[in-house]
Amino acid sequence: MRILVIAPSWVGDMVMAQSLFITLKQQHPNCQIDVVAPSWTLALTQAMPEVSQGFVMSAARGKLGLLERIKLGKSLRQYHYDQAILLPNTWKSALIPFFANIPKRTGYIGECRWGLLNDPRKLDKRILTMTVQRFVALGLPSSAFLPPEYPIPRLVISQDQQTNVIEKFQLSKDRDLNKPSLQKILALCPGAEYGEAKRWPINHYAEVAKQKLAEGWKVWLFGSEKDKETAEQINNQVSGACIDFTGRTSLAEAVDLMSLVDTVVSNDSGLMHVAAALDKNIIALYGSSDPGFTPPLNDKAKVISLKLACSPCFKRVCPLGHADCLTGITPDAVLRLIQE
Numbered sequence: 001m002r003i004l005v006i007a008p009s010w011v012g013d014m015v016m017a018q019s020l021f022i023t024l025k026q027q028h029p030n031c032q033i034d035v036v037a038p039s040w041t042l043a044l045t046q047a048m049p050e051v052s053q054g055f056v057m058s059a060a061r062g063k064l065g066l067l068e069r070i071k072l073g074k075s076l077r078q079y080h081y082d083q084a085i086l087l088p089n090t091w092k093s094a095l096i097p098f099f100a101n102i103p104k105r106t107g108y109i110g111e112c113r114w115g116l117l118n119d120p121r122k123l124d125k126r127i128l129t130m131t132v133q134r135f136v137a138l139g140l141p142s143s144a145f146l147p148p149e150y151p152i153p154r155l156v157i158s159q160d161q162q163t164n165v166i167e168k169f170q171l172s173k174d175r176d177l178n179k180p181s182l183q184k185i186l187a188l189c190p191g192a193e194y195g196e197a198k199r200w201p202i203n204h205y206a207e208v209a210k211q212k213l214a215e216g217w218k219v220w221l222f223g224s225e226k227d228k229e230t231a232e233q234i235n236n237q238v239s240g241a242c243i244d245f246t247g248r249t250s251l252a253e254a255v256d257l258m259s260l261v262d263t264v265v266s267n268d269s270g271l272m273h274v275a276a277a278l279d280k281n282i283i284a285l286y287g288s289s290d291p292g293f294t295p296p297l298n299d300k301a302k303v304i305s306l307k308l309a310c311s312p313c314f315k316r317v318c319p320l321g322h323a324d325c326l327t328g329i330t331p332d333a334v335l336r337l338i339q340e
Helices: 011-027 039-047 066-079 092-099 131-137 159-168 202-214 225-236 251-258 270-277 331-339
Strands: 002-006 032-037 051-056 083-086 104-108 119-121 185-189 218-221 263-267 281-286 302-305
Touching (some): 002 011, 011 032, 011 131, 011 270, 032 039, 039 251, 066 092, 159 251, 185 202, 202 218, 202 225, 218 225, 251 270, 270 281, 281 331, 302 331
Parallel strands (some): 002 083, 032 051, 104 119, 185 218, 185 263, 263 281, 281 302
């Protein structure tokens, strides 16, 4: 059985999509799973042994890209897929499987996708309260009992991959794979692609970094090019004592590097979900978003959410102008959880 999955464009959602891939392998042990996704999330499938191959969706985020989707769909006809599963709920995401002539096209009805889908599912948000449940349900028969059990994502990183990033970024003094390290590494992930209402204050991150550095830990900063200014401000408050990887790595390299750390402090972001799938100790900070909807899928994770009356609001910017749901989370609270 050959299955094509149209995957999400958000890093965190792609991590949670691995739960679907694992479920498909449980249902059909010999199936081949291929994935279509933007290049920035497709990179994660390199650490997902369930995925056979990936195809880049080149259309820019937020753009229809009609010709690109039709061309890609037609190019996929040669693989003779038995089923397509669509994780995004957009109309445009259903074009590729349609033009690939895939006989069974499964997805939530979404943006009036009748015709493009021939195995349409109705999304009942009262039953499927979590994103990962919604993904996994699409891999099950339409008659399956819901909500489904979901397997935990597990990214697989080889020692060769770890060695390569250690050598590339000259980290042999920080982490030697051939002998146990006496110095622990804390990863800080101060960014959040969605918006500032999901970002813990810079000064709070700096205070945590300052304390752990004083205790002899190494502190690494992770994020995209957009997070460089934030990371620089954190690092300036500790006299440049952190190692700043923001904007210096590909996503695949960031994943390999994060596999080397001991503990991660992160906003509700894609990197938080990456850390969870790497089975790291995580302190996950939630403000405008709901930890019940997209929690870190990791038993070691500690979630901090103040559960104020105004949150979760799911806004990119605090509509009340104070962001108390995040500023009220103190560095001491985070440091206590790290100590635990």
